[in-house]
Structures are given as C-alpha cells and as structure tokens.
Amino acid sequence: MTHINVLDPGAxxxxxxxFELRRHREAAGLTQRQLGDIVNYTGSLVGQIETARKLPTPEFSERIDAALGTGGLLSRLVHLVMRSQLPAWFQQVAELEVRAAEICTFQTRMIHGLLQTESYVRAVLSALDPTDLDDRTAVRLARQRVLEKQEPPVFWTVLSEAALRQEIGGREVMRGQLAHLLSFEDDPRINVQVLPFAVGAHAGLQGSFNLYRFTQDPAIVYTEGYDAGHPTANLETVRDCSLRYDHLRAAALSLRDSAALIRRVMEERYGEQRDTDDDPVA
Incomplete structure (x- = not known):
C-alpha cells in the first residue's frame, strides 16, 4: 500500500x-473528511485519491477545483491521469484523438468508443474481465471529452448495420446506445452514417479502421488487432484508406436515412415487448 508521506509526484x-490534491487541501487547512463534506464525497475517497489508490473523475476534479480555488489545475491534470491509465498500446491513439482536426472511423461490429454510453462501455469491458470496472469505464468515457473541446474535431463514423444489431449488454443498454447516436442528429460536427446489409460487398470488408487528419501534420491511419494497435503515416496506406472511406461514405445511407434506420432498429429490435394483453414485459 502506498503511504502518503512517501508518495512520489514524479512516479x-x-x-x-x-500530491497536488493533498498540497492544496492542506494549504486550505482542511482534513480529508472536511473537504469530502464540502464536495459531497467521502473523506475516505479523498484519501484514496491522494494516495494514488483510486482514480479521480472529471466531476470530482471540478468540485475540488471550485472548493479549493485551484484555478482549474486538477481538471486539467485529470485528463493526463485518465490517458495514462489506458493500455500502453492505446495511449498513442488517445493522443491522436486530442490532436486531430477530423476523425473518420469505420466500425464493423461495435459503436466507436467516443460515442459509447456508460452502460454500453461497461458491457463491452466486462465481457471477459470484470475487474476494476468502475475505473476502466471512467477512463474510456474520459476520452469523450475531446468532443467537448472549444474546437472539437469533426467526427465522421460509418457503422455497419451489424453494429446496431449486435446486442451488447441487453435490450435496454442497446436502446439507450442507439438513442445516444440519435442525439447527435442535429450536430454538424458529429456525423453518423449506417452501411446497410443490402449494400453487400463493400470497401471495408477488410475490417474497421480510423483515419486521423490534422491541421498541419500528415494524416494517420490506425487499425487494431488483438491487444495491439497499428498507427501508420505511410502515404500509400493513407491514400488507400482515404479512398476506401470515400467509397464507404458513398455506399452508406445518408445522414437522415441512417437516423431513420437507427430509430427503426431501436424500436423494432430493442423496444418494449408486450404480452398478449398488451402489457409490457421485461
């Protein structure tokens, strides 16, 4: 167990x-319990975060900043903390998401992580490993803050219809997830298109991929294998994937028709089931 007196801020x-949380708390003359009472968290949680045994959340950081008058220090630090908790092979991708001016993604089986709901995230992450689920879920959700920046990237996603119909987490989770996709219907920076089954063979049969474009730097293509990611700025690969993405967007339903299909799948596949007396059943 890490002892607070030997906590190394450079570790x-x-x-x-x-370290910074403890320093600012003590400068304010507050105990862990007193600070917890002010921000509506337990003193025990404050202590666990001070000793690096528990991950802080953005909400916790915002409340602490307001209570201690830190000028937003912890709210800035929490993004670095969350990014550092991602698997080592994925940390570079999180950095690309932060820097990108445009993100284009094609997904064959799942909703992209930047658009996942909390319940969907938990279902995905717990499929084989339920340990530390709260912290791992918070880490993934923290990535979504990139879409809330003052100048967020333009985000395009083409989803295979299979991603809508693959029931992850149960009917209620999927209904909430599809409703979340529909919430971006009027957002010009977040664009969701569905590639329907009726298209047949298409340019994305080789699998999912992400394309990151930047204001000044060369574009990067990212593909993912089992427990490993493969980013590349190879010009030929970028050109090939850019062309594939253009064809996928052309073959996919329009934004409006995509929303209509998402809404239809949400109601027909994940809506309330009724018994013979028209009473809803689980």
Whole structure:
C-alpha cells in the first residue's frame, strides 16, 4: 500500500494528481473528511485519491477545483491521469484523438468508443474481465471529452448495420446506445452514417479502421488487432484508406436515412415487448 508521506509526484500522472490534491487541501487547512463534506464525497475517497489508490473523475476534479480555488489545475491534470491509465498500446491513439482536426472511423461490429454510453462501455469491458470496472469505464468515457473541446474535431463514423444489431449488454443498454447516436442528429460536427446489409460487398470488408487528419501534420491511419494497435503515416496506406472511406461514405445511407434506420432498429429490435394483453414485459 502506498503511504502518503512517501508518495512520489514524479512516479506517474496519478501520483502527481494525488500530491497536488493533498498540497492544496492542506494549504486550505482542511482534513480529508472536511473537504469530502464540502464536495459531497467521502473523506475516505479523498484519501484514496491522494494516495494514488483510486482514480479521480472529471466531476470530482471540478468540485475540488471550485472548493479549493485551484484555478482549474486538477481538471486539467485529470485528463493526463485518465490517458495514462489506458493500455500502453492505446495511449498513442488517445493522443491522436486530442490532436486531430477530423476523425473518420469505420466500425464493423461495435459503436466507436467516443460515442459509447456508460452502460454500453461497461458491457463491452466486462465481457471477459470484470475487474476494476468502475475505473476502466471512467477512463474510456474520459476520452469523450475531446468532443467537448472549444474546437472539437469533426467526427465522421460509418457503422455497419451489424453494429446496431449486435446486442451488447441487453435490450435496454442497446436502446439507450442507439438513442445516444440519435442525439447527435442535429450536430454538424458529429456525423453518423449506417452501411446497410443490402449494400453487400463493400470497401471495408477488410475490417474497421480510423483515419486521423490534422491541421498541419500528415494524416494517420490506425487499425487494431488483438491487444495491439497499428498507427501508420505511410502515404500509400493513407491514400488507400482515404479512398476506401470515400467509397464507404458513398455506399452508406445518408445522414437522415441512417437516423431513420437507427430509430427503426431501436424500436423494432430493442423496444418494449408486450404480452398478449398488451402489457409490457421485461
């Protein structure tokens, strides 16, 4: 167990966060319990975060910043903390998401992580490994803050219809997830298109991929294998994937028709079931 007196702020972003939290709390003359009472968290949680045994959340950080008058320090640090908790092979992708001016993604079986709901995230992450689920879920959800920046990237996603029909987490989770996709219907920066089964053979049969474009730097293509990611700026690969993406967008339903299909699948596949007396059943 890490002892607070020997916590090394240079050991990791999480340790640095805990060090700064303790420093500002003590400067304010507050105990862990007193600070917890102010921000509506337990003193025990404050202590666990100070000793790098528990991950802070953006909401916790915002409340602490307001209570201690830190000028938003912890809210800035929490993004580094969350990114550092991602698998090592995925941390570069999170950095690409932060820097990108445009993100184009094709997904064959799942909703992209930047558009996943909390329940959907939990279902995906717990499929084989239910350990530390709260922290792992918070880490993935923290990535979505990139879409809330002052100048967020333009986000395009082409989803195979299979991603809508693959029931992850149960009917209620899927209904909530599809409703979440529909919430972006009027957002010009977040665009969701569906590639219907009726298209047949298409340019994305080789699998999912992401394309990141930047204001000044060369574009990067990212593909993912089992427990490994493969980013590349190879010009030929980028050109090939860019062409494939153009063809996928052309073959996919329009934004309006995609929303109509999402809504139809949500109601027909994941809507309330009724018994013979028209009473809803689970």
């Amino acid at each position: 990791s972003p999480l340790d640095y966060y805990g």
